[in-house]
Amino acid sequence: MAVFRTRITELFGIRHPILLGGMHHLGQSDIVAAVVNAGAMGFITARSFDALDDFRADLRRCRALTDNKAFGVNLTLSRRPGTNKQVPACIEIALEEGVRHFESAGDSPEPYVDAIHHGGALLMHKCPSVRHAQSAARLGVDAIALVGCEEGGHPGANPLSAFVNGAFALEQIRLPLVLGGGIGSGRQIAAALALGADGVVMGSRFLVAREVRAHEALKKRIVETGPEGSVAILGSIGDTWRVLHNDAAREVIRLESEGARSHVEFGDLILSSRTRQRVYVEGDVDGGIVSFGPGGAFADEIVPAGRIVERLVRDAARAAGAFADAFVEPEAVQLGGYDAEGGLRC
Structure with a gap:
């Protein structure tokens, strides 16, 4: 059952506003399928595979494990010359295998936006700053993932936290927007939604999932x-x-x-x-x-990914309920309340 409905749940056709971002070498069918089956969205990391045939095989395995539910593919774009040469082939293979959700991260996605859209798919670009998010929006991406300096992996040079970054972005970005970086609890998911974000993108919190192929x-x-x-x-x-x-x-x-x-x-x-x-x-x-x-420090046991998603959603719903209970309707606020535009009347 869906507890939250946001632009990202509508866009991706998922029950919960939780996205499992790309994880190099670990973002494969087992963990992605488990997250998808739990009602969230996951992205298989294309660069996790040494050969394109292995990549295609894992996409097919994920399709079988999810019983044809929608899942995504992560495209990690490097700034180093020559390292993105297989990206067009990965996009082509993913589209052939029915993938219609892509997450790009790193360098500009400009060379790949049209190919993804022509294939009938959506692209969310992960950005480290509002400036990069604005550039991605101008390129025509469908959603933005904005990460703070707490993100595991490469958060870029931006020194702002996820929630400070997000507060600035929500004043300027009109696309569906999810926040990432240091998020590992349901309370933080509720806080991101209260801030105005459409969901969260996570990684480290899921490293302890049974389905992750790590020792x-x-x-x-x-x-x-x-x-x-x-x-x-x-x-x-x-x-x-x-x-x-x-x-x-x-x-x-x-x-x-x-x-x-x-x-x-x-x-x-x-x-x-x-x-x-x-x-x-x-x-x-x-x-x-x-x-x-x-965000990975919130992990306190090794359990299936579905259990992690269930706990996150339950805790987020509880936190959201507590916030709603604490909220005072503007009409009841003293000092004159608020005007029609939300400004305080004195």
């Missing part, structure tokens, strides 16, 4: 991790990355403090291939860099 040791570490368990690295080279505060992150911080100022100076410490093998496969939770934000 149990990592999930146990996250359950034990508190709100201070994430740290931002690589800001000194203009590539801010919020990650799990483990030994690998501490080594990167040490190298930065000693003057390392290029990706090559960090060796394989910051390579995703290292994280995939050492952390996700072998369970060495200190052996690689793990994208992780403080």
